[in-house]
Amino acid sequence: MWIQKEITLKPRDKGFHLITDEILISITEINQINIGIVNLLLKHTSASLTLNENADPDVRLDMKNYFDDVVDENKTYFEHTSEGADDMPAHIKSSLLGNSLTIPITNGRLNLGTWQGIYLCEHRNYGGARKLLITINGES
Amino acid sequence: MWIQKEITLKPRDKGFHLITDEILISITEINQINIGIVNLLLKHTSASLTLNENADPDVRLDMKNYFDDVVDENKTYFEHTSEGADDMPAHIKSSLLGNSLTIPITNGRLNLGTWQGIYLCEHRNYGGARKLLITINGES
Amino acid sequence: MWIQKEITLKPRDKGFHLITDEILISITEINQINIGIVNLLLKHTSASLTLNENADPDVRLDMKNYFDDVVDENKTYFEHTSEGADDMPAHIKSSLLGNSLTIPITNGRLNLGTWQGIYLCEHRNYGGARKLLITINGES
Numbered sequence: 126m127w128i129q130k131e132i133t134l135k136p137r138d139k140g141f142h143l144i145t146d147e148i149l150i151s152i153t154e155i156n157q158i159n160i161g162i163v164n165l166l167l168k169h170t171s172a173s174l175t176l177n178e179n180a181d182p183d184v185r186l187d188m189k190n191y192f193d194d195v196v197d198e199n200k201t202y203f204e205h206t207s208e209g210a211d212d213m214p215a216h217i218k219s220s221l222l223g224n225s226l227t228i229p230i231t232n233g234r235l236n237l238g239t240w241q242g243i244y245l246c247e248h249r250n251y252g253g254a255r256k257l258l259i260t261i262n263g264e265s
Numbered sequence: 266m267w268i269q270k271e272i273t274l275k276p277r278d279k280g281f282h283l284i285t286d287e288i289l290i291s292i293t294e295i296n297q298i299n300i301g302i303v304n305l306l307l308k309h310t311s312a313s314l315t316l317n318e319n320a321d322p323d324v325r326l327d328m329k330n331y332f333d334d335v336v337d338e339n340k341t342y343f344e345h346t347s348e349g350a351d352d353m354p355a356h357i358k359s360s361l362l363g364n365s366l367t368i369p370i371t372n373g374r375l376n377l378g379t380w381q382g383i384y385l386c387e388h389r390n391y392g393g394a395r396k397l398l399i400t401i402n403g404e405s
Numbered sequence: 406m407w408i409q410k411e412i413t414l415k416p417r418d419k420g421f422h423l424i425t426d427e428i429l430i431s432i433t434e435i436n437q438i439n440i441g442i443v444n445l446l447l448k449h450t451s452a453s454l455t456l457n458e459n460a461d462p463d464v465r466l467d468m469k470n471y472f473d474d475v476v477d478e479n480k481t482y483f484e485h486t487s488e489g490a491d492d493m494p495a496h497i498k499s500s501l502l503g504n505s506l507t508i509p510i511t512n513g514r515l516n517l518g519t520w521q522g523i524y525l526c527e528h529r530n531y532g533g534a535r536k537l538l539i540t541i542n543g544e545s
Contacts, residue, residue: 127440127544160267166509168518170458175360178310183345187353190342202470205463213467220455222360227304227367227507229400238308260509264267300407315500318450323485327493330482362500367507369446369540378448404407
């Protein structure tokens with residue numbers, strides 16, 4: 126069984142955001158799948174997807190501050206500056222964290238660890254609504 | 266053909282560890298698969314999986330030291346500190362390196378490069394036994 | 406439907422290179438697939454694959470300079486130095502960026518974002534021709 130759909134995530138501020146629930150309501154079809162896989166592709170080059178802690182929001186704040194620290198906007202060697210000071214750092218963060226996830230399905234549900242949630246990492250100041258392509262494959 | 270199982274890796278010290286063999290003995294069923302894919306999901310937010318050199322152990326030592334260097338425990342802006350000084354860096358390293366791998370199968374075997382092995386990157390001082398969810402899909 | 410093949414990419418200089426077209430001409434079979442997935446595995450530990458901007462070449466230049474900056478060759482703690490000063494940094498960059506991608510197929514084509522292209526990130530000074538294993542799964 127193959128299912129594919131593209132959804133539009135609601136716009137979010139620069140930072141790291143827990144989007145597990147927003148994805149789950151879009152893929153209720155997985156309740157028909159016994160074993161399978163969900164692939165998520167964020168169709169952008171200045172935002173990322175990652176799995177990390179779903180509990181303390183300070184983890185998401187600390188991650189934002191860490192990536193702003195190590196990929197700071199003031200690198201003097203940046204040439205790609207015409208789209209704003211936040212753009213080239215956003216491209217780098219996008220590749221450091223990656224913009225795709227593959228998550229297993231077991232008995233109709235995403236099989237994540239107890240503390241794992243899906244993060245949208247918005248690296249731009251005004252990133253807008255991001256498009257997410259969802260591809261599901263499995264057996265019922 | 267779909268196969269799925271969860272295994273528990275033996276506990277390891279903080280650092281980078283080659284676990285290819287520990288995984289291979291858990292997925293002997295892949296010898297029935299001609300072309301396919303193995304997805305590995307580490308169900309934790311303070312450890313990672315990555316592919317890297319399977320030969321010189323100094324590569325694993327240097328990787329540990331590099332990540333301890335660039336994600337040091339003394340960032341003054343960290344707010345998520347109640348679980349220990351090693352915890353927030355572990356979350357960051359987990360997302361930098363990722364906690365999932367997708368590896369092709371060819372003629373019943375993992376089809377990795379000659380020098381590629383699977384690393385468990387344990388970012389916590391006492392991470393304990395880590396759970397790994399294995400999902401296999403392929404044709405015989 | 407499963408298809409698998411190994412191709413050899415043409416050698417490239419150290420840096421970040423757009424290889425979407427070189428891959429597309431190798432996977433014309435995907436035009437038979439309605440919904441599916443392409444997995445790309447670079448069978449090396451000193452180069453990477455990532456998705457990023459396919460337009461301004463300065464993005465690729467800035468990414469090269471950023472990774473040379475944060476994974477510099479002069480870390481005094483590196484022990485794995487016998488294969489050249491560029492080797493250990495190449496291993497680290499390989500894991501930071503990852504050496505595998507999973508890309509959805511829709512209606513016979515890779516379904517990437519408008520600005521997304523596939524990069525080969527060559528981290529060695531003389532990396533040579535890199536082997537890429539392509540595994541395709543989908544329904545017609």
